[in-house]
Amino acid sequence: MSSEPGVTIQTFTDLDAEHMTLLLEADPSERIIHDVFTNSRAYEIRVEQALAGVMLLVRRNTDTLEIANISVDRAFRRQGVVSSLIDRAKTETIRLGLRKLEVGTGSTSFGALCFYQTCGFRMDRIERDYFVNRYPRPIVENGITLKDMVRLSWCLQQPK
Template sequence: MSSEPGVTIQTFTNLDTEHMRLLFEADPSEGMINDVFIHSCAYEIRAGQALAGVMLLIRADADALEIANISVDRAYRRQGFGSRLIDRAKMETVRLGLSRLEVGTGSTSFGALCFYQTCGFRMDRIERDYFVNRYAHPIVENGITLRDMVRLSWHL
């Protein structure tokens, strides 16, 4: 739960159309979203009854948790909802006794790259042609065809 009145963070187990709408903003593949969801711990953040954002966490390896998908509704962006979800992911990393939290984003996702670094993540590596090899159709973002994934991590 969040300490702010009317704002709650909780897990959810049923992926409905409202969750999918937000998850599609971060990943255009329904199949990939469903595959990740099956293996994830899913969180939602609500402002009152309204769904403000979602996050899917998966176990990356023996030492790390990964934010596999995170999205905040446009109406709630730049109000701290994404940061609250990141804080929850960090708390889960600590609770599980893991040493790091990872996230990957597109090399053309300039806003996301800035956001993650503001939240304390550092760049680790680039996975070349990640999106080209996994998606049937090109993804264009900020006028650039997305090819590479930037991997970032937060360490205890």
């Protein structure tokens, strides 16, 4: 999608209300979003002039980049916007000479779990009680109280 006319992916450095509104759809804590944002490289994707999606990338260690937050405006879902952002994250992983791109999502986020796997991510591990320990109020998704974080990764293939 990003190579289509009128579609741009670019970094941004000012976290405004429009970005925050989208990021809050993926993480209900403004404080956590601000903390992540200060340590991230932030990307936005625009279709014409409309903000379609945002993504925060954080370098976790010497070989891993993490998609710490990614969200797409409801009007632009199922149009390839999130796939374009993930492709940009993969490109950044390669550009930085890193081996792995990681993403975490809730164990009750069934659509996201399926989608990330279609993008080439594989399940790595489960962080038990991640959401219970991090957020003061329960998060309910798909009728289930969210407790655990599922970590998935996409690894750059090593030469044989």
